[in-house]
Amino acid sequence: MLARHSPRALRTLFAHAGDGGRLLVGGYALILVDAVAQSLTPAVFRVALNRIQHDPHQFVRSGWQGPVVAAAAMAATFLTAAYLAHTWTRRGAARWATNLRRTLYEHVQRLSMDFFHRSRVGDIAALINQDIERLELAVWQGMVLWWAVALLVISVGLIAWVDLWMALLALGLLAVAVVWTLLVLPRLRRRGRDIRDELGRTSGTLAEMLGVNALLKAFNAEDDALGQVRRGTERVRAGSEALARLQHRYADPLGFHLAFVAPFLLLFIGSWRTASGTLSIGDVVAIWGFWLRGSSALTQVITTLPEVITGLAASERAAELLEERPAVADGPHAPALAVTDGRVAFEHVSFAYPGRASRPVLDGFDLTIRPGQTTALVGPSGAGKSTVAQLLLRFFDPVDGRVTIDGHDLRDVTQASVRAAVGVVFQDSVLLSGSLARNLRLARPTATDEEIEHALHEANAWEFVRTWDDGIHTELGERGVTLSGGQRQRLAIARVMLKDPAIVVLDEATSALDAASERLVLGALDRLLAGRTSLVIAHRVTTIRDADQIVVVERGRVGDIGTHASLLQSSATYRSYYREQAVA
Numbered sequence: 001m002l003a004r005h006s007p008r009a010l011r012t013l014f015a016h017a018g019d020g021g022r023l024l025v026g027g028y029a030l031i032l033v034d035a036v037a038q039s040l041t042p043a044v045f046r047v048a049l050n051r052i053q054h055d056p057h058q059f060v061r062s063g064w065q066g067p068v069v070a071a072a073a074m075a076a077t078f079l080t081a082a083y084l085a086h087t088w089t090r091r092g093a094a095r096w097a098t099n100l101r102r103t104l105y106e107h108v109q110r111l112s113m114d115f116f117h118r119s120r121v122g123d124i125a126a127l128i129n130q131d132i133e134r135l136e137l138a139v140w141q142g143m144v145l146w147w148a149v150a151l152l153v154i155s156v157g158l159i160a161w162v163d164l165w166m167a168l169l170a171l172g173l174l175a176v177a178v179v180w181t182l183l184v185l186p187r188l189r190r191r192g193r194d195i196r197d198e199l200g201r202t203s204g205t206l207a208e209m210l211g212v213n214a215l216l217k218a219f220n221a222e223d224d225a226l227g228q229v230r231r232g233t234e235r236v237r238a239g240s241e242a243l244a245r246l247q248h249r250y251a252d253p254l255g256f257h258l259a260f261v262a263p264f265l266l267l268f269i270g271s272w273r274t275a276s277g278t279l280s281i282g283d284v285v286a287i288w289g290f291w292l293r294g295s296s297a298l299t300q301v302i303t304t305l306p307e308v309i310t311g312l313a314a315s316e317r318a319a320e321l322l323e324e325r326p327a328v329a330d331g332p333h334a335p336a337l338a339v340t341d342g343r344v345a346f347e348h349v350s351f352a353y354p355g356r357a358s359r360p361v362l363d364g365f366d367l368t369i370r371p372g373q374t375t376a377l378v379g380p381s382g383a384g385k386s387t388v389a390q391l392l393l394r395f396f397d398p399v400d401g402r403v404t405i406d407g408h409d410l411r412d413v414t415q416a417s418v419r420a421a422v423g424v425v426f427q428d429s430v431l432l433s434g435s436l437a438r439n440l441r442l443a444r445p446t447a448t449d450e451e452i453e454h455a456l457h458e459a460n461a462w463e464f465v466r467t468w469d470d471g472i473h474t475e476l477g478e479r480g481v482t483l484s485g486g487q488r489q490r491l492a493i494a495r496v497m498l499k500d501p502a503i504v505v506l507d508e509a510t511s512a513l514d515a516a517s518e519r520l521v522l523g524a525l526d527r528l529l530a531g532r533t534s535l536v537i538a539h540r541v542t543t544i545r546d547a548d549q550i551v552v553v554e555r556g557r558v559g560d561i562g563t564h565a566s567l568l569q570s571s572a573t574y575r576s577y578y579r580e581q582a583v584a
């Protein structure tokens, strides 16, 4: 499993390392220099001991000089290399993480609506923040692992240089450790991945609960929500404990093998060979030293590997997100939409939401909205009215047929240009935390304060904004909670006024308002719709009575069509709809 998923995930993510990549390659390369210099140190002792054994007097006179200089040079090399490798890797990992966070954020922004419908905000946030942090740590620990493995390989190589048989014995002892590791590794990785997934889910639940706090309070459902979060965190805790137990079950026997069994066997067999005269004392000491270096490196492997594996599990989640492709994408050289008159046409459009191909929502939907005119959609709940609006915003592409603006198929032009041409006011207009001016400048970043005030006037919003101490620079609470529903809608209308689009979509923009608020909002909407092509979805007759054409949508198709007066005459469906409204 590990071999299949993680390296591919790492390759995908490393492509986004940016300037951190060079530092990491440099850091990982330099740590090899450190590993070589460190593992060669026992070789110096071997030379020194062999010289002592051969001629102690000569060694005291001048024989010591060579080994001392060599040892000093090695120490200087590995200290410098280690220092640089550590700092470069740390900086490289931090830059990689920063670049990756930015890339992931931009990538998520480019994904289509269907992704947001099936994902949870908290989970994505956890991925971008915590999983990348985990990965950053793993990159850093990975360097220690890399160093340790290099040290180990070089150590065994050096043992072979002294004596081939002893190297074979060391390899056998290592093989035990490697087989044991390979046996446990997939489980470690799986557990790590499970914990990351569970953390993501819990974070998603938490974000959702905080977002709908008023609803939870209204239904006294806080305990239930708390229970869900608590159960999630409990599962994360249980998972982490199980992982820790597994890490111990892996590391403890391995530690025993490497620190006791293996050195004992090497020393025992080495001494036996000295007695039989096939090895010198210097050789045995060097082998012993090489092994100690190598096995201390292995201890590092044992302690860092589980952590690195968990980090790799985190990288898989990030890579999966990066590999997610938007369902709606711009063609390679798609031009921007050039709006001339603002004529909108749905030509025999059929559509089903992604993953629900068997449940078509629109089925041969045909509709033309003439430039500057208002078309209203009415019809039973679930008939597909909002879906029509979503297709006009190109949140989705039709399965069949086409949606055009001034004759241009929306699939042939850029999404950004379509959304620049179409302004939308939803039922529940979202305002971000930050000042009112910042919220309105989402529509036009270059708008001056005067232009913002003018838009507020037009949207009947200036009358309450002007009473605020800081005017348009007043901070709005997160999601605009300090505003009434009607005020929020008027600010949303001002935002679209500022955008000044050729086409406007209103999706239940007045549905949640009382009669007094509705009047103020309707006044603002009249000014917004004047001279623009508009698609209005509304349950209230007051909002649509004056529309140039009213379309009754039934099960994803256009039913009766006409003006308010003509439909009252000709359409039984519209009449009953109107009567219901009148009663309401």
Ligand SMILES: Nc1ncnc2c1ncn2[C@@H]1O[C@H](COP(=O)(O)OP(=O)(O)OP(=O)(O)O)[C@@H](O)[C@H]1O
Pocket: 117, 353, 356, 361, 379, 380, 381, 382, 383, 384, 385, 386, 387, 388
């Ligand atoms: N994101 C989605 N994924 C899957 N199915 C969806 C999605 N959004 C809407 N639907 C389904 O598509 C159908 C049409 O929904 P739509 O919101 O367009 O209807 P509507 O006429 O606007 O209804 P209402 O008046 O209640 O808002 C419904 O059956 C709905 O369940």
